[in-house]
Amino acid sequence: MKLKFLILLSCLFSVQAADKPNILLILSDDQAWNDYSFMGHEQIKTPHLDKLASESVVFKRAYVPTALCRPSLMTFATGQYVHIHGITGNDPFGDSANPNNPDLKESLISKIDKLDTLAELLGEQGYLSHQSGKWWEGNYKRGGFTHGMTRGYPQKGGRHGDDGLKIGREGNKAVTDFVDMAIEKDKPFFLWYAPFMPHTPHTPPERILKKYQKYNLSESVAKYYAMCEWFDEACGDLIQHLEDKKVRDNTLIVYVCDNGWIQNPKRGGYAPRSKQTPYEGGTRTPIMFSWPNKLKPQDRPELSTSLDIFPTIVSAAGARMPKNLPGLDLNSYMINKKPIPRDHIFGESFAHDIVDISDSEKTLLFRWVIKGNYKLLLTYDGKVGRYKSTHPRTEKRPQLFDLSNDPAEKVNLAKDHPEKVAQLAKMLNDWYPVKTRKVITEFK
Template identity: 85%
Template sequence: MRLVASLFLCLFFSLQAADKPNILLILSDDQAWTDYSFMEHEQIKTPHLDKLASESVLFKRAYVPTALCRPSLMTFATGKYVHQHGITGNDPKGDSKNPNDPDLRESLISKVDQHDTLAKLLGEQGYLSHQSGKWWEGNYKRGGFTHGMTRGYPQKGGRHGDDGLKIGRTGNKPVTDFVDMAIEKKKPFFLWYAPFMPHTPHTPPNRILDKYKKYDLPLPVAKYYAMCEWFDEACGDLIQHLEDKGVRDNTLIVYVCDNGWIQHPEKANRYDQRSKQTAYEGGTRTPIFFSWPNKLKPQDRPELCTSLDIFPTIIAAAGARMPKNLPGLDLNSYMIEKKEIPRDHIFGEGFAHDIVDISDHEKTLLYRWVIKGNYKLLLTYDGKVSKYISTHPRTEKRPQLFDLSKDPAEHNNIAKDHPEKVAELAKMINDWYPVTKRKVITEFK
């Protein structure tokens, strides 16, 4: 009887693995939305991602709701806004530490325990999961992964990925070995593939860097461009492994970047203004695309997309338990049936790099923003900013309104000339969720 039951379970999980898609979530780290050849960059070459994008449902007008790595990654993992999941910055540097909870780093990490994560929900469906690259929330097991590379805090060096940060830069063997094991066990798998690339340090191999030196670029810019191509190579290597193993057709690949990056032309490994940590396009915009050969036909979609959509789309594709009241959309039916997505606006928010009070996220609120149609309104708040930040995210404090159809680089603030549009969009922001302790800066001086 036990033998029959065991055979039944093996058959059940084998059928389950065949029915459910494998999932690969590719997370770029610090890369501007313009910095791919499929996004028409004139110099950066990304042939592997170009090919993947051409096979995908591609959203070129897509965004992350916050432009800082740790909060953004937590949004990928939970499907929630920063003010909902509570990890607003990279590091806790509080001035109001609870005497009953002296370890601020552990207290911040513990917020991941309060939410359903992608890996946890997929695990309920029999998925094996692997974490590689950037991961801030302690050991990989804490995020619900069955396998992974990051030892995590409080282990030595366990801040934002430790051993996991080797992936891509030193090859993909830990991930490809995991894929081989999952295939052998006939299990569906989920890959959190988040190389520390093109993130600093910008140390591309000379064979790639030499290509960009020919353009007579400032060396810091040439190195960053070469990092983008090196990252593309790493992605191509992993995708080729899926092809070689015969599982590519039933693998849902999702691509997104955690936040933007505009390389400073003179300072190596530093970003320029209106870039990372800001609400400008250079900080928040990213291409997002979904490739699943068994289900999705290639499409170039004009609608707004947000990284909040990634979580429910993956969960629904896997047939997993869907948490209630998620702010993002399950895009599966819209992509499969090529239906128009019924949404004309998206929201975002930004907080300081350092968290002064992990129990009160408003203390470091810097900005909130909305895009409706072609208009984008950015409101700035008086939250506390650590001295750590080298490029101040509040270079302009008054309300900023841009018509992105005419001014995609956001050079011309038209707020003063369109007070009715500012009022309309500001009301949308205030109706989205209330801010009670921070003052919005409203002067048009």
């Protein structure tokens, strides 16, 4: 009798594992929204991501709410805007004293302890989880992962991923070994797959770089393009492993980039209006959801935000949904091909350095809203820490763009459409009233 009970119990757990999708969250690092073949780039080749797009619900008009890696990654991990989760920049600045904790780096990391994370919520449902690639918030266990690669602060070199940054650039063995282990244990799994790619250093294999050297490109651009293809290869390798292990059909693959990047043609850095800025080159990214068992491929025209990823994954896994999430659970809209009842999204930009850990507004540089085809950018007088010569506030007046006719954001319409500026500015203030920073509203 006891043996029969154990067999029945084992079957129940197997059914539970089969019912819950595996989750693969692919995070690109510093890549422009149109730097993929499926997004129309004429030179960059991304055959594996093209194939994924053909099997996905694709939001080509999608955005991250902030254009800097650490705060952006925290929006994926917690589902919250930057001004809510509080990690507004990559590093604390020297004068941002915290009387409750003189260790500024630890004080900043501790903000993750106050919010539910994706890995924690999936863990409650029996998921095993693995962190690889970029991760800033201490050891992987701090984020709720059961397994991972990042040792994290205060370990030596424990900043932004440390050992995890090998993933993709040095193969995927750590992740594929984890997948094999989870399958053997009959457990659903969650992969945080965030290769340090195509991020600098741009060191692509010579075999890929040669493909782009034949074009009339500067060396820095050719290397960046080759990095995009190398990243595509890494993604393809991991997805193929899921196919080989016959778990692809019940795996929800979500793809997004942490922030944009426009390669400076003269050197290794990024050009203006890309990373750290609220322009399309900084905040726009394709977002894809692929789940063969549940979702039919489709191109979606609606605006989407990466804040939708958290509730969509939580819902798909049947996990506990935190209250007051700003994003939408997209599952029913994608499964039933229903229109998404939303015509606007918001975003915000803060300085790279955090000058006051307890007051996020001190480094506020921009807020923005897109409603329909109009986009409003407002500039604020936040402090910029060390990077005074490279901060992105090149234009301080309100900026209004018609993205349908001016996707490159070259023509500022704000002066000619004050009523539209006022309407969109009110939406921003209703969303998140700024208390301590000033916005420049005068045209000079």
